[in-house]
Amino acid sequence: xxxxxxxxxxxxxxxxxxxxxxxxxxxxxxxxxxxxxxxxxxxxxxxxxxxxxxxxxxxxxxxxxxxxxxxxxxxxxxxxxxxxxxxxxxxxxxxxxxxxxxxxxxxxxxxxxxxxxxxxxxxxxxxxxxxxxxxxxxxxxxxxxxxxxxxxxxxxxxxx
Numbered sequence: 204x205x206x207x208x209x210x211x212x213x214x215x216x217x218x219x220x221x222x223x224x225x226x227x228x229x230x231x232x233x234x235x236x237x238x239x240x241x242x243x244x245x246x247x248x249x250x251x252x253x254x255x256x257x258x259x260x261x262x263x264x265x266x267x268x269x270x271x272x273x274x275x276x277x278x279x280x281x282x283x284x285x286x287x288x289x290x291x292x293x294x295x296x297x298x299x300x301x302x303x304x305x306x307x308x309x310x311x312x313x314x315x316x317x318x319x320x321x322x323x324x325x326x327x328x329x330x331x332x333x334x335x336x337x338x339x340x341x342x343x344x345x346x347x348x349x350x351x352x353x354x355x356x357x358x359x360x361x362x363x
Contacts, residue, residue, distance in 0.1 A: 219294040222333030222360040225324040233285040233317040235344075238273055240311040246277045270310035278309045278350055282317040282341050290319075291356065296332060300355040307349040314344040322353070331363030 247257050252274050255262045260271060287295070309315065323336035335358050341350040 217292060219290045219292040220358070221294055221363075222324065222326070222335065222358045225321050225333075225335050225358070227321055227324055229321040231290075231319055233282065233289065233319075235314045235316040236281055236285065237314040238278065238281065238309060238311060240271050242281070243271050243273045243277060243311055246274065246280075250274070250276070252276070270312055273309040273311065273313075275303075275305045275309070275350060278315060278341055279303065279352070282315060282339070282350075285317060286319075291358070294359040296357040296359055298354060298356055299334070300336075301352060303350060303352040305350055307343075307347055309343065309349050313349075315341050315349070317341055323355075326360070327357070331360050333358055333360055 243257065247253060256272055257274055318340045320338045321335060322338055324333060326333045334355060336353065336355040339352050339354060340348045341352075342348050
């Protein structure tokens with residue numbers, strides 16, 4: 204006699220953290236992602252950010268870096284993508300507030316990861332969800348924080 208298991212009976216993996224999984228002071232980091240020249244060129248084309256700083260390799264006034272400079276929005280978006288694929292996949296309900304500081308340039312070839320610290324975690328007045336505030340530091344391969352931001356999100360609770 205064999206057990207027949209349908210796909211509906213199988214556990215689903217790949218969902219992010221629920222509200223109850225967060226605690227103040229908790230820290231984690233994402234995997235790293237190397238930013239490529241095609242990433243930058245495609246992002247510039249899609250967004251219309253055709254500023255010479257990003258499109259003219261001979262224009263380097265005040266940047267002092269070698270290679271194609273990436274818009275800070277691209278670095279931020281790539282790191283948020285890593286969060287979407289992991290800790291907030293299927294559990295993130297809304298990005299409520301965001302405060303960013305751009306601290307250093309990013310160029311093609313830089314490898315970035317995100318370091319996150321939970322600053323606040325509280326339930327909402329409605330059951331089934333909570334509010335999580337975190338500090339996010341985007342760090343390059345040299346250990347330099349290139350962008351730091353605080354984000355407040357609404358996150359699904361287990362009973363949601």
